[in-house]
Amino acid sequence: MGPIVIVADFIGSGNRVWEMLEAFRAIATFRSWRSYHLIKFFVVAYSGTEEGIRVVQSSGLRPTVLTVAGCPTIAGAFRGAVRDAVYQLCRTYPAGHSQPLGYGHSGALIAFEHGVPNNAPPILHSDRKNWRPLFRRRSTVEANADFPPTNAEEIADRAEQMLRVQNAQRFLADARGRRWIHTMLVLAAIDGGARTAAAISAQTRLHLPTVREILAFTQLARWTKSTHTLTKLGRAELQRLRKRRARTPVLPKPSKPFYYPSQLRAR
Structure with missing residues:
Protein backbone atom coordinates (compact mmCIF):
# COMPACT_ATOMS: atom_id res chain seq x y z
CA MET A 1 0.00 0.00 0.00
CA GLY A 2 1.12 3.53 -0.62
CA PRO A 3 0.47 6.98 0.82
CA ILE A 4 -2.82 8.81 0.49
CA VAL A 5 -2.19 12.40 -0.62
CA ILE A 6 -4.68 15.25 -0.41
CA VAL A 7 -3.70 18.15 -2.67
CA ALA A 8 -4.93 21.72 -2.18
CA ASP A 9 -3.79 25.11 -3.37
CA PHE A 10 -4.26 26.74 0.03
CA ILE A 11 -5.04 25.79 3.64
CA GLY A 12 -7.00 28.65 5.17
CA SER A 13 -9.03 27.71 8.24
CA GLY A 14 -8.09 24.07 7.68
CA ASN A 15 -11.67 22.94 8.32
CA ARG A 16 -12.36 21.50 4.87
CA VAL A 17 -9.22 19.36 4.75
CA TRP A 18 -9.75 18.30 8.37
CA GLU A 19 -13.29 17.14 7.54
CA MET A 20 -11.95 15.20 4.55
CA LEU A 21 -9.40 13.46 6.75
CA GLU A 22 -12.01 12.69 9.38
CA ALA A 23 -14.21 11.15 6.67
CA PHE A 24 -11.36 8.72 5.97
CA ARG A 25 -10.93 8.09 9.70
CA ALA A 26 -14.63 7.23 10.06
CA ILE A 27 -14.00 4.11 7.93
CA ALA A 28 -12.75 1.26 10.10
CA THR A 29 -10.56 -0.18 7.34
CA PHE A 30 -8.58 3.04 7.01
CA ARG A 31 -8.20 3.29 10.78
CA SER A 32 -6.87 -0.25 10.88
CA VAL A 44 0.20 18.98 0.06
CA ALA A 45 -0.53 22.66 -0.60
CA TYR A 46 1.28 25.68 -1.97
CA SER A 47 0.62 27.70 1.18
CA GLY A 48 -1.45 27.86 4.33
CA THR A 49 -2.03 29.84 7.48
CA GLU A 50 -0.25 28.54 10.57
CA GLU A 51 -3.56 28.16 12.42
CA GLY A 52 -5.11 26.26 9.50
CA ILE A 53 -2.15 23.90 9.29
CA ARG A 54 -2.45 23.21 13.03
CA VAL A 55 -6.13 22.33 12.54
CA VAL A 56 -5.24 19.85 9.78
CA GLN A 57 -2.49 18.32 11.90
CA SER A 58 -4.94 17.83 14.76
CA SER A 59 -6.71 15.09 12.79
CA GLY A 60 -6.53 11.67 14.38
CA LEU A 61 -4.88 10.38 11.19
CA ARG A 62 -1.81 12.50 12.03
CA PRO A 63 -1.17 13.68 8.48
CA THR A 64 2.12 15.15 7.31
CA VAL A 65 1.47 18.65 5.95
CA LEU A 66 3.80 19.94 3.23
CA THR A 67 3.70 23.53 1.94
CA VAL A 68 5.95 25.60 -0.32
CA ALA A 69 5.55 29.07 1.18
CA GLY A 70 4.18 30.67 4.33
CA CYS A 71 1.00 32.70 4.06
CA PRO A 72 1.15 36.38 5.05
CA THR A 73 -1.76 37.46 7.23
CA ILE A 74 -2.83 40.78 8.69
CA ALA A 75 -1.75 39.59 12.13
CA GLY A 76 1.76 38.82 10.92
CA ALA A 77 2.31 41.44 8.23
CA PHE A 78 1.52 44.50 10.39
CA ARG A 79 2.35 45.55 13.91
CA GLY A 80 0.99 47.87 16.59
CA ALA A 81 -1.10 50.85 15.57
CA VAL A 82 -0.76 50.06 11.86
CA ARG A 83 -2.22 46.60 12.37
CA ASP A 84 -5.11 48.06 14.39
CA ALA A 85 -5.77 50.54 11.59
CA VAL A 86 -5.82 47.75 8.98
CA TYR A 87 -8.26 45.74 11.11
CA GLN A 88 -10.52 48.78 11.38
CA LEU A 89 -10.34 49.36 7.63
CA CYS A 90 -11.40 45.75 6.99
CA ARG A 91 -14.34 46.16 9.40
CA THR A 92 -15.43 49.35 7.66
CA TYR A 93 -15.28 48.28 4.00
CA PRO A 94 -17.44 46.82 2.69
CA ALA A 95 -19.91 47.89 5.34
CA GLY A 96 -21.74 45.29 7.40
CA HIS A 97 -19.87 42.19 6.28
CA SER A 98 -20.26 39.32 8.74
CA GLN A 99 -16.66 38.10 8.26
CA PRO A 100 -14.52 41.22 7.76
CA LEU A 101 -11.27 39.20 7.99
CA GLY A 102 -12.42 36.41 5.70
CA TYR A 103 -13.61 32.90 6.43
CA GLY A 104 -12.34 31.66 9.76
CA HIS A 105 -11.16 35.18 10.59
CA SER A 106 -7.89 34.26 8.86
CA GLY A 107 -7.03 37.66 7.39
CA ALA A 108 -5.02 35.92 4.67
CA LEU A 109 -3.12 38.23 2.33
CA ILE A 110 -2.58 35.91 -0.61
CA ALA A 111 -3.92 35.62 -4.15
CA PHE A 112 -3.36 33.02 -6.84
CA GLU A 113 -3.48 33.33 -10.60
CA HIS A 114 -6.76 31.41 -10.57
CA GLY A 115 -8.40 33.39 -7.75
CA VAL A 116 -8.43 34.67 -4.19
CA PRO A 117 -9.28 32.30 -1.30
CA ASN A 118 -12.33 33.12 0.82
CA ASN A 119 -9.98 33.44 3.80
CA ALA A 120 -8.84 36.81 2.45
CA PRO A 121 -10.56 39.93 3.85
CA PRO A 122 -13.68 40.90 1.84
CA ILE A 123 -12.22 44.39 1.38
CA LEU A 124 -10.05 42.73 -1.28
CA HIS A 125 -12.74 40.87 -3.22
CA SER A 126 -16.33 41.69 -2.18
CA ASP A 127 -18.49 44.10 -4.19
CA ARG A 128 -21.08 44.28 -1.41
CA LYS A 129 -22.83 47.67 -1.13
CA ASN A 130 -21.11 49.03 -4.24
CA TRP A 131 -17.61 48.55 -2.82
CA ARG A 132 -15.00 48.32 -5.61
CA PRO A 133 -12.45 45.67 -4.58
CA LEU A 134 -9.08 44.82 -6.12
CA PHE A 135 -10.24 41.29 -7.02
CA ARG A 136 -13.93 41.49 -7.87
CA ARG A 137 -15.76 38.31 -6.81
CA ARG A 138 -12.41 36.71 -5.93
CA SER A 139 -11.26 36.70 -9.54
CA THR A 140 -7.70 37.71 -10.41
CA VAL A 141 -8.25 37.65 -14.18
CA GLU A 142 -8.06 41.42 -14.53
CA ALA A 143 -4.91 41.50 -12.39
CA ASN A 144 -3.08 38.62 -14.07
CA ALA A 145 -0.83 40.98 -16.02
CA ASP A 146 0.45 42.39 -12.74
CA PHE A 147 1.47 38.99 -11.36
CA PRO A 148 5.21 38.34 -11.80
CA PRO A 149 6.15 34.98 -13.37
CA THR A 150 8.31 34.23 -10.29
CA ASN A 151 8.57 35.65 -6.78
CA ALA A 152 11.92 37.33 -7.56
CA GLU A 153 10.27 40.74 -7.85
CA GLU A 154 8.49 40.23 -4.53
CA ILE A 155 11.76 39.32 -2.82
CA ALA A 156 13.44 42.38 -4.32
CA ASP A 157 10.61 44.54 -2.97
CA ARG A 158 10.96 42.97 0.46
CA ALA A 159 14.72 43.61 0.40
CA GLU A 160 14.11 47.27 -0.34
CA GLN A 161 11.42 47.55 2.35
CA MET A 162 12.98 45.49 5.14
CA LEU A 163 16.68 46.11 4.48
CA ARG A 164 16.57 49.44 2.61
CA VAL A 165 18.71 47.85 -0.08
CA GLN A 166 18.45 49.68 -3.39
CA ASN A 167 18.59 47.92 -6.77
CA ALA A 168 18.10 44.59 -5.03
CA GLN A 169 16.90 42.90 -8.23
CA ARG A 170 20.36 43.30 -9.81
CA PHE A 171 22.07 41.67 -6.86
CA LEU A 172 19.53 38.87 -6.62
CA ALA A 173 20.61 37.83 -10.12
CA ASP A 174 24.04 36.96 -8.70
CA ALA A 175 24.34 33.84 -6.51
CA ARG A 176 26.52 35.49 -3.85
CA GLY A 177 24.37 38.60 -3.67
CA ARG A 178 21.20 36.54 -3.55
CA ARG A 179 22.52 34.42 -0.69
CA TRP A 180 23.48 37.50 1.31
CA ILE A 181 20.14 39.25 0.79
CA HIS A 182 18.15 36.11 1.62
CA THR A 183 20.13 35.61 4.83
CA MET A 184 19.70 39.23 5.90
CA LEU A 185 15.95 39.05 5.15
CA VAL A 186 15.63 36.03 7.43
CA LEU A 187 17.54 37.80 10.22
CA ALA A 188 15.40 40.92 9.80
CA ALA A 189 12.19 38.86 9.95
CA ILE A 190 13.33 37.16 13.16
CA ASP A 191 14.25 40.54 14.59
CA GLY A 192 10.74 41.67 13.69
CA GLY A 193 9.15 38.90 15.74
CA ALA A 194 8.77 35.95 13.33
CA ARG A 195 9.35 32.74 15.29
CA THR A 196 8.55 29.97 12.82
CA ALA A 197 9.81 29.09 9.36
CA ALA A 198 6.30 29.68 7.99
CA ALA A 199 6.10 33.16 9.54
CA ILE A 200 9.56 34.04 8.20
CA SER A 201 8.54 32.79 4.74
CA ALA A 202 5.38 34.90 4.86
CA GLN A 203 7.30 38.06 5.79
CA THR A 204 10.21 37.62 3.41
CA ARG A 205 8.37 35.93 0.48
CA LEU A 206 11.08 33.26 0.48
CA HIS A 207 10.01 29.68 -0.09
CA LEU A 208 10.02 27.42 2.96
CA PRO A 209 12.90 25.17 1.79
CA THR A 210 15.07 28.27 1.35
CA VAL A 211 14.09 29.59 4.78
CA ARG A 212 14.86 26.27 6.45
CA GLU A 213 18.23 26.07 4.71
CA ILE A 214 19.14 29.59 5.84
CA LEU A 215 17.96 28.90 9.39
CA ALA A 216 20.22 25.84 9.50
CA PHE A 217 23.14 27.95 8.26
CA THR A 218 22.51 30.79 10.71
CA GLN A 219 22.33 28.33 13.61
CA LEU A 220 25.68 26.84 12.58
CA ALA A 221 27.08 30.36 12.35
CA ARG A 222 25.58 31.05 15.80
CA TRP A 223 23.55 33.99 14.50
CA THR A 224 20.26 32.38 15.59
CA LYS A 225 19.11 29.91 18.23
CA SER A 226 17.00 26.80 17.75
CA THR A 227 14.04 28.86 18.99
CA HIS A 228 14.50 31.17 15.97
CA THR A 229 15.66 34.14 17.99
CA LEU A 230 18.77 36.20 17.32
CA THR A 231 21.98 35.64 19.22
CA LYS A 232 24.40 38.42 20.11
CA LEU A 233 26.33 37.62 16.90
CA GLY A 234 23.15 37.75 14.83
CA ARG A 235 22.19 41.13 16.24
CA ALA A 236 25.70 42.38 15.54
CA GLU A 237 25.38 41.27 11.90
CA LEU A 238 22.10 43.15 11.51
CA GLN A 239 23.61 46.17 13.23
CA ARG A 240 26.48 46.17 10.74
CA LEU A 241 23.94 46.15 7.92
CA ARG A 242 22.04 49.06 9.43
CA LYS A 243 25.20 51.09 9.82
CA ARG A 244 26.03 50.50 6.16
CA ARG A 245 22.45 51.28 5.20
CA ALA A 246 22.62 54.64 6.95
CA ARG A 247 25.36 55.62 4.51
CA THR A 248 25.40 53.79 1.19
CA PRO A 249 24.32 50.13 1.06
CA VAL A 250 27.32 47.87 0.51
CA LEU A 251 26.38 44.82 -1.49
CA PRO A 252 28.45 41.89 -2.71
CA LYS A 253 29.63 41.88 -6.30
CA PRO A 254 31.70 39.49 -8.41
CA SER A 255 34.85 41.59 -8.03
CA LYS A 256 34.42 41.92 -4.25
CA PRO A 257 32.12 39.24 -2.81
CA PHE A 258 31.34 38.82 0.86
CA TYR A 259 33.13 35.95 2.54
CA TYR A 260 31.08 32.91 3.55
CA PRO A 261 32.86 30.23 5.60
CA SER A 262 32.65 26.74 4.16
CA GLN A 263 33.18 25.22 7.60
CA LEU A 264 33.16 26.29 11.23
CA ARG A 265 36.12 25.66 13.52
CA ALA A 266 36.17 25.67 17.29
CA ARG A 267 38.58 28.11 18.85
Missing part, protein backbone atom coordinates in the same frame (compact mmCIF):
# COMPACT_ATOMS: atom_id res chain seq x y z
CA TRP A 33 -4.41 0.30 8.04
CA ARG A 34 -3.25 3.53 9.67
CA SER A 35 -2.75 1.88 13.07
CA TYR A 36 -0.60 -0.84 11.46
CA HIS A 37 1.38 1.83 9.55
CA LEU A 38 0.30 0.34 6.23
CA ILE A 39 -0.74 3.75 4.91
CA LYS A 40 0.26 7.33 5.62
CA PHE A 41 -1.67 10.50 4.97
CA PHE A 42 -0.10 13.58 3.41
CA VAL A 43 -1.61 17.01 2.75
Whole structure:
Protein backbone atom coordinates (compact mmCIF):
# COMPACT_ATOMS: atom_id res chain seq x y z
CA MET A 1 0.00 0.00 0.00
CA GLY A 2 1.12 3.53 -0.62
CA PRO A 3 0.47 6.98 0.82
CA ILE A 4 -2.82 8.81 0.49
CA VAL A 5 -2.19 12.40 -0.62
CA ILE A 6 -4.68 15.25 -0.41
CA VAL A 7 -3.70 18.15 -2.67
CA ALA A 8 -4.93 21.72 -2.18
CA ASP A 9 -3.79 25.11 -3.37
CA PHE A 10 -4.26 26.74 0.03
CA ILE A 11 -5.04 25.79 3.64
CA GLY A 12 -7.00 28.65 5.17
CA SER A 13 -9.03 27.71 8.24
CA GLY A 14 -8.09 24.07 7.68
CA ASN A 15 -11.67 22.94 8.32
CA ARG A 16 -12.36 21.50 4.87
CA VAL A 17 -9.22 19.36 4.75
CA TRP A 18 -9.75 18.30 8.37
CA GLU A 19 -13.29 17.14 7.54
CA MET A 20 -11.95 15.20 4.55
CA LEU A 21 -9.40 13.46 6.75
CA GLU A 22 -12.01 12.69 9.38
CA ALA A 23 -14.21 11.15 6.67
CA PHE A 24 -11.36 8.72 5.97
CA ARG A 25 -10.93 8.09 9.70
CA ALA A 26 -14.63 7.23 10.06
CA ILE A 27 -14.00 4.11 7.93
CA ALA A 28 -12.75 1.26 10.10
CA THR A 29 -10.56 -0.18 7.34
CA PHE A 30 -8.58 3.04 7.01
CA ARG A 31 -8.20 3.29 10.78
CA SER A 32 -6.87 -0.25 10.88
CA TRP A 33 -4.41 0.30 8.04
CA ARG A 34 -3.25 3.53 9.67
CA SER A 35 -2.75 1.88 13.07
CA TYR A 36 -0.60 -0.84 11.46
CA HIS A 37 1.38 1.83 9.55
CA LEU A 38 0.30 0.34 6.23
CA ILE A 39 -0.74 3.75 4.91
CA LYS A 40 0.26 7.33 5.62
CA PHE A 41 -1.67 10.50 4.97
CA PHE A 42 -0.10 13.58 3.41
CA VAL A 43 -1.61 17.01 2.75
CA VAL A 44 0.20 18.98 0.06
CA ALA A 45 -0.53 22.66 -0.60
CA TYR A 46 1.28 25.68 -1.97
CA SER A 47 0.62 27.70 1.18
CA GLY A 48 -1.45 27.86 4.33
CA THR A 49 -2.03 29.84 7.48
CA GLU A 50 -0.25 28.54 10.57
CA GLU A 51 -3.56 28.16 12.42
CA GLY A 52 -5.11 26.26 9.50
CA ILE A 53 -2.15 23.90 9.29
CA ARG A 54 -2.45 23.21 13.03
CA VAL A 55 -6.13 22.33 12.54
CA VAL A 56 -5.24 19.85 9.78
CA GLN A 57 -2.49 18.32 11.90
CA SER A 58 -4.94 17.83 14.76
CA SER A 59 -6.71 15.09 12.79
CA GLY A 60 -6.53 11.67 14.38
CA LEU A 61 -4.88 10.38 11.19
CA ARG A 62 -1.81 12.50 12.03
CA PRO A 63 -1.17 13.68 8.48
CA THR A 64 2.12 15.15 7.31
CA VAL A 65 1.47 18.65 5.95
CA LEU A 66 3.80 19.94 3.23
CA THR A 67 3.70 23.53 1.94
CA VAL A 68 5.95 25.60 -0.32
CA ALA A 69 5.55 29.07 1.18
CA GLY A 70 4.18 30.67 4.33
CA CYS A 71 1.00 32.70 4.06
CA PRO A 72 1.15 36.38 5.05
CA THR A 73 -1.76 37.46 7.23
CA ILE A 74 -2.83 40.78 8.69
CA ALA A 75 -1.75 39.59 12.13
CA GLY A 76 1.76 38.82 10.92
CA ALA A 77 2.31 41.44 8.23
CA PHE A 78 1.52 44.50 10.39
CA ARG A 79 2.35 45.55 13.91
CA GLY A 80 0.99 47.87 16.59
CA ALA A 81 -1.10 50.85 15.57
CA VAL A 82 -0.76 50.06 11.86
CA ARG A 83 -2.22 46.60 12.37
CA ASP A 84 -5.11 48.06 14.39
CA ALA A 85 -5.77 50.54 11.59
CA VAL A 86 -5.82 47.75 8.98
CA TYR A 87 -8.26 45.74 11.11
CA GLN A 88 -10.52 48.78 11.38
CA LEU A 89 -10.34 49.36 7.63
CA CYS A 90 -11.40 45.75 6.99
CA ARG A 91 -14.34 46.16 9.40
CA THR A 92 -15.43 49.35 7.66
CA TYR A 93 -15.28 48.28 4.00
CA PRO A 94 -17.44 46.82 2.69
CA ALA A 95 -19.91 47.89 5.34
CA GLY A 96 -21.74 45.29 7.40
CA HIS A 97 -19.87 42.19 6.28
CA SER A 98 -20.26 39.32 8.74
CA GLN A 99 -16.66 38.10 8.26
CA PRO A 100 -14.52 41.22 7.76
CA LEU A 101 -11.27 39.20 7.99
CA GLY A 102 -12.42 36.41 5.70
CA TYR A 103 -13.61 32.90 6.43
CA GLY A 104 -12.34 31.66 9.76
CA HIS A 105 -11.16 35.18 10.59
CA SER A 106 -7.89 34.26 8.86
CA GLY A 107 -7.03 37.66 7.39
CA ALA A 108 -5.02 35.92 4.67
CA LEU A 109 -3.12 38.23 2.33
CA ILE A 110 -2.58 35.91 -0.61
CA ALA A 111 -3.92 35.62 -4.15
CA PHE A 112 -3.36 33.02 -6.84
CA GLU A 113 -3.48 33.33 -10.60
CA HIS A 114 -6.76 31.41 -10.57
CA GLY A 115 -8.40 33.39 -7.75
CA VAL A 116 -8.43 34.67 -4.19
CA PRO A 117 -9.28 32.30 -1.30
CA ASN A 118 -12.33 33.12 0.82
CA ASN A 119 -9.98 33.44 3.80
CA ALA A 120 -8.84 36.81 2.45
CA PRO A 121 -10.56 39.93 3.85
CA PRO A 122 -13.68 40.90 1.84
CA ILE A 123 -12.22 44.39 1.38
CA LEU A 124 -10.05 42.73 -1.28
CA HIS A 125 -12.74 40.87 -3.22
CA SER A 126 -16.33 41.69 -2.18
CA ASP A 127 -18.49 44.10 -4.19
CA ARG A 128 -21.08 44.28 -1.41
CA LYS A 129 -22.83 47.67 -1.13
CA ASN A 130 -21.11 49.03 -4.24
CA TRP A 131 -17.61 48.55 -2.82
CA ARG A 132 -15.00 48.32 -5.61
CA PRO A 133 -12.45 45.67 -4.58
CA LEU A 134 -9.08 44.82 -6.12
CA PHE A 135 -10.24 41.29 -7.02
CA ARG A 136 -13.93 41.49 -7.87
CA ARG A 137 -15.76 38.31 -6.81
CA ARG A 138 -12.41 36.71 -5.93
CA SER A 139 -11.26 36.70 -9.54
CA THR A 140 -7.70 37.71 -10.41
CA VAL A 141 -8.25 37.65 -14.18
CA GLU A 142 -8.06 41.42 -14.53
CA ALA A 143 -4.91 41.50 -12.39
CA ASN A 144 -3.08 38.62 -14.07
CA ALA A 145 -0.83 40.98 -16.02
CA ASP A 146 0.45 42.39 -12.74
CA PHE A 147 1.47 38.99 -11.36
CA PRO A 148 5.21 38.34 -11.80
CA PRO A 149 6.15 34.98 -13.37
CA THR A 150 8.31 34.23 -10.29
CA ASN A 151 8.57 35.65 -6.78
CA ALA A 152 11.92 37.33 -7.56
CA GLU A 153 10.27 40.74 -7.85
CA GLU A 154 8.49 40.23 -4.53
CA ILE A 155 11.76 39.32 -2.82
CA ALA A 156 13.44 42.38 -4.32
CA ASP A 157 10.61 44.54 -2.97
CA ARG A 158 10.96 42.97 0.46
CA ALA A 159 14.72 43.61 0.40
CA GLU A 160 14.11 47.27 -0.34
CA GLN A 161 11.42 47.55 2.35
CA MET A 162 12.98 45.49 5.14
CA LEU A 163 16.68 46.11 4.48
CA ARG A 164 16.57 49.44 2.61
CA VAL A 165 18.71 47.85 -0.08
CA GLN A 166 18.45 49.68 -3.39
CA ASN A 167 18.59 47.92 -6.77
CA ALA A 168 18.10 44.59 -5.03
CA GLN A 169 16.90 42.90 -8.23
CA ARG A 170 20.36 43.30 -9.81
CA PHE A 171 22.07 41.67 -6.86
CA LEU A 172 19.53 38.87 -6.62
CA ALA A 173 20.61 37.83 -10.12
CA ASP A 174 24.04 36.96 -8.70
CA ALA A 175 24.34 33.84 -6.51
CA ARG A 176 26.52 35.49 -3.85
CA GLY A 177 24.37 38.60 -3.67
CA ARG A 178 21.20 36.54 -3.55
CA ARG A 179 22.52 34.42 -0.69
CA TRP A 180 23.48 37.50 1.31
CA ILE A 181 20.14 39.25 0.79
CA HIS A 182 18.15 36.11 1.62
CA THR A 183 20.13 35.61 4.83
CA MET A 184 19.70 39.23 5.90
CA LEU A 185 15.95 39.05 5.15
CA VAL A 186 15.63 36.03 7.43
CA LEU A 187 17.54 37.80 10.22
CA ALA A 188 15.40 40.92 9.80
CA ALA A 189 12.19 38.86 9.95
CA ILE A 190 13.33 37.16 13.16
CA ASP A 191 14.25 40.54 14.59
CA GLY A 192 10.74 41.67 13.69
CA GLY A 193 9.15 38.90 15.74
CA ALA A 194 8.77 35.95 13.33
CA ARG A 195 9.35 32.74 15.29
CA THR A 196 8.55 29.97 12.82
CA ALA A 197 9.81 29.09 9.36
CA ALA A 198 6.30 29.68 7.99
CA ALA A 199 6.10 33.16 9.54
CA ILE A 200 9.56 34.04 8.20
CA SER A 201 8.54 32.79 4.74
CA ALA A 202 5.38 34.90 4.86
CA GLN A 203 7.30 38.06 5.79
CA THR A 204 10.21 37.62 3.41
CA ARG A 205 8.37 35.93 0.48
CA LEU A 206 11.08 33.26 0.48
CA HIS A 207 10.01 29.68 -0.09
CA LEU A 208 10.02 27.42 2.96
CA PRO A 209 12.90 25.17 1.79
CA THR A 210 15.07 28.27 1.35
CA VAL A 211 14.09 29.59 4.78
CA ARG A 212 14.86 26.27 6.45
CA GLU A 213 18.23 26.07 4.71
CA ILE A 214 19.14 29.59 5.84
CA LEU A 215 17.96 28.90 9.39
CA ALA A 216 20.22 25.84 9.50
CA PHE A 217 23.14 27.95 8.26
CA THR A 218 22.51 30.79 10.71
CA GLN A 219 22.33 28.33 13.61
CA LEU A 220 25.68 26.84 12.58
CA ALA A 221 27.08 30.36 12.35
CA ARG A 222 25.58 31.05 15.80
CA TRP A 223 23.55 33.99 14.50
CA THR A 224 20.26 32.38 15.59
CA LYS A 225 19.11 29.91 18.23
CA SER A 226 17.00 26.80 17.75
CA THR A 227 14.04 28.86 18.99
CA HIS A 228 14.50 31.17 15.97
CA THR A 229 15.66 34.14 17.99
CA LEU A 230 18.77 36.20 17.32
CA THR A 231 21.98 35.64 19.22
CA LYS A 232 24.40 38.42 20.11
CA LEU A 233 26.33 37.62 16.90
CA GLY A 234 23.15 37.75 14.83
CA ARG A 235 22.19 41.13 16.24
CA ALA A 236 25.70 42.38 15.54
CA GLU A 237 25.38 41.27 11.90
CA LEU A 238 22.10 43.15 11.51
CA GLN A 239 23.61 46.17 13.23
CA ARG A 240 26.48 46.17 10.74
CA LEU A 241 23.94 46.15 7.92
CA ARG A 242 22.04 49.06 9.43
CA LYS A 243 25.20 51.09 9.82
CA ARG A 244 26.03 50.50 6.16
CA ARG A 245 22.45 51.28 5.20
CA ALA A 246 22.62 54.64 6.95
CA ARG A 247 25.36 55.62 4.51
CA THR A 248 25.40 53.79 1.19
CA PRO A 249 24.32 50.13 1.06
CA VAL A 250 27.32 47.87 0.51
CA LEU A 251 26.38 44.82 -1.49
CA PRO A 252 28.45 41.89 -2.71
CA LYS A 253 29.63 41.88 -6.30
CA PRO A 254 31.70 39.49 -8.41
CA SER A 255 34.85 41.59 -8.03
CA LYS A 256 34.42 41.92 -4.25
CA PRO A 257 32.12 39.24 -2.81
CA PHE A 258 31.34 38.82 0.86
CA TYR A 259 33.13 35.95 2.54
CA TYR A 260 31.08 32.91 3.55
CA PRO A 261 32.86 30.23 5.60
CA SER A 262 32.65 26.74 4.16
CA GLN A 263 33.18 25.22 7.60
CA LEU A 264 33.16 26.29 11.23
CA ARG A 265 36.12 25.66 13.52
CA ALA A 266 36.17 25.67 17.29
CA ARG A 267 38.58 28.11 18.85
